[in-house]
Amino acid sequence: MAHDTTTRDKRRDDAPDRTGGAAAETAAGRLDREIAGLDALELGGGTRVRLLQRTWSALWPILTAVLIAIAAWQAVVWSGWKEPWVLPGPRDTFPVFWDQITSSRFWNSVALTMQRAVIGFVFAVVVGLVIGALVSQFRVLRRAFGSLITGLQTMPSIAWFPLAILLFKLSESAILFVVILGAAPSIANGLIAGVDYTPPILLRAGKVMGLRGIGLYRHLIMPASLPSFVAGLKQGWAFAWRSLMAGELLVVIGDTTSLGVLLSQARELNNTADMISYMLVILIIGIVIDRLFGLADASIRRRWGVAEN
Amino acid sequence: MTADVQVSAEPAVRLSEVSKAFGTGRSALLALDRVSLDVAPGEFVCLVGASGCGKSTLLNLVAGLDRPSGGTIQQHAAGKDGKDGQGSRVALMFQEPALFPWLTVTGNLELALKMRGVPRAERRERAGALLDTVHLRAFAKKRPHQLSGGMRQRIALARALALTEQEHASGTVDAQEEAAARSTVLLMDEPFGALDAMTRDLLHDEIERIWRERRLTVLFVTHNVREAVRLGDRVVLLSSRPGRVVEEFPVPLERPRRIDAPEVAALAGTITDRLREEVGRHGA
Numbered sequence: 001m002a003h004d005t006t007t008r009d010k011r012r013d014d015a016p017d018r019t020g021g022a023a024a025e026t027a028a029g030r031l032d033r034e035i036a037g038l039d040a041l042e043l044g045g046g047t048r049v050r051l052l053q054r055t056w057s058a059l060w061p062i063l064t065a066v067l068i069a070i071a072a073w074q075a076v077v078w079s080g081w082k083e084p085w086v087l088p089g090p091r092d093t094f095p096v097f098w099d100q101i102t103s104s105r106f107w108n109s110v111a112l113t114m115q116r117a118v119i120g121f122v123f124a125v126v127v128g129l130v131i132g133a134l135v136s137q138f139r140v141l142r143r144a145f146g147s148l149i150t151g152l153q154t155m156p157s158i159a160w161f162p163l164a165i166l167l168f169k170l171s172e173s174a175i176l177f178v179v180i181l182g183a184a185p186s187i188a189n190g191l192i193a194g195v196d197y198t199p200p201i202l203l204r205a206g207k208v209m210g211l212r213g214i215g216l217y218r219h220l221i222m223p224a225s226l227p228s229f230v231a232g233l234k235q236g237w238a239f240a241w242r243s244l245m246a247g248e249l250l251v252v253i254g255d256t257t258s259l260g261v262l263l264s265q266a267r268e269l270n271n272t273a274d275m276i277s278y279m280l281v282i283l284i285i286g287i288v289i290d291r292l293f294g295l296a297d298a299s300i301r302r303r304w305g306v307a308e309n
Numbered sequence: 310m311t312a313d314v315q316v317s318a319e320p321a322v323r324l325s326e327v328s329k330a331f332g333t334g335r336s337a338l339l340a341l342d343r344v345s346l347d348v349a350p351g352e353f354v355c356l357v358g359a360s361g362c363g364k365s366t367l368l369n370l371v372a373g374l375d376r377p378s379g380g381t382i383q384q385h386a387a388g389k390d391g392k393d394g395q396g397s398r399v400a401l402m403f404q405e406p407a408l409f410p411w412l413t414v415t416g417n418l419e420l421a422l423k424m425r426g427v428p429r430a431e432r433r434e435r436a437g438a439l440l441d442t443v444h445l446r447a448f449a450k451k452r453p454h455q456l457s458g459g460m461r462q463r464i465a466l467a468r469a470l471a472l473t474e475q476e477h478a479s480g481t482v483d484a485q486e487e488a489a490a491r492s493t494v495l496l497m498d499e500p501f502g503a504l505d506a507m508t509r510d511l512l513h514d515e516i517e518r519i520w521r522e523r524r525l526t527v528l529f530v531t532h533n534v535r536e537a538v539r540l541g542d543r544v545v546l547l548s549s550r551p552g553r554v555v556e557e558f559p560v561p562l563e564r565p566r567r568i569d570a571p572e573v574a575a576l577a578g579t580i581t582d583r584l585r586e587e588v589g590r591h592g593a
Contacts, residue, residue: 042457205407305454
């Protein structure tokens, strides 16, 4: 449609004597119309996919993957590789799983585990922010601690537990200590990377505008580093969750029940169906929270037009 | 048209023997070598040159993003009572729009106005007026990535205009404000270099209109000689490595000009020949 309009305008330019109105038209008015025409052409029309359709196209690969995994599990059981009481099949496990997730003991354990995860993660965010801000700000600190932070990130968090137990005995603090150590380096690194990769052209534009000091951080560097920071949070969460599970298996405190405690009790009782149920729950919680971070990340990227597609 | 440029007035920008070297000692690279240039208030000056002529370096110096190694840059930055310091009335526009992707179109303009000390209550309205100037009011709530390249560049132009504005603009422009507006310098670093030819043509008309309406002083860098002749009151040819002023060409052509007009092509041809001569010296 818009294309027709511009072509017509062009023709009118070529033959100004065709109609009186076109001849009287001012140059400024014509320029306005030409620019508006070009804008309309360049924007084009986007296609919107319906919500239902979008949800389904995101969902069916996941469902298929789950079905394939269950089928593989069943196939291993049918092969007779292990006795059924050592490795029960999906048909024996799912009723147990259902019994578990309808019991209050189970939900109390999940609550304790999630409480530890959230507290540990919040502390890790604070520590990560402080370290990341300092290191990205001072070049000396960067040279001194930059590679150390990356090194900490790759260090398996379970290796911290002997030290944590010596320092804090078998206590909440020991678990918290390791969760923070596991997650904080990723969060700090995300922030540092975000500050480092603030596009130079935006920094130039900011300087022309007169942004400096705190204003430069508030209006330019902080928003520019947000996507990388969120990616760091997402990775930090994954590390926190892993550290926490290791911690709950190793550091059993009194008569508290957490997911880790349930898991090791099930092993001691040779109750494989229960054990698999807890593992499924741990997997699902990890996936759900990772997806939440993924959604936050994607929505930022979409709003800023930095999505890959 | 060039006759109404007030050559007699104090220049809006005066570069005296400006040099810029990068690095030190034997490995130092001289980017600009004693460049002297006056830009009169309200004048449209185009700088052309081949690669390595230090065009962008020159604009950075005038914008105050960098300091010259030698020489002085004076700006007749007339604020209300001359209090405004050097560099406070300069706006720079790049080849890339360099808009902040996390802000809407309006948000980008409002931030620039905020940095110019415009009170919060006025910002929304002034941003709207700037969008009217570039004919993009309808896109105020969009984000930069939702616009085409040409539209983004017009928003960048509106943002640059925001930086040339007075703190308290009113509907009427009195003589003092007009004098101040004439001394605001809009620096443009190949602003249309990344656009297609059709969009570029339209934006030439657009920038000429805004320049005239707002009585801006423009220092426009380009490698496109025809574009320079199409827009400039004067075309300044720079040599490469180091950048020196080779020759200045006044453009005595009636506005509005067309980029494909024979007179524009003829003058562009003369300048291009001179430019090629300069480039040839480096091949020898």
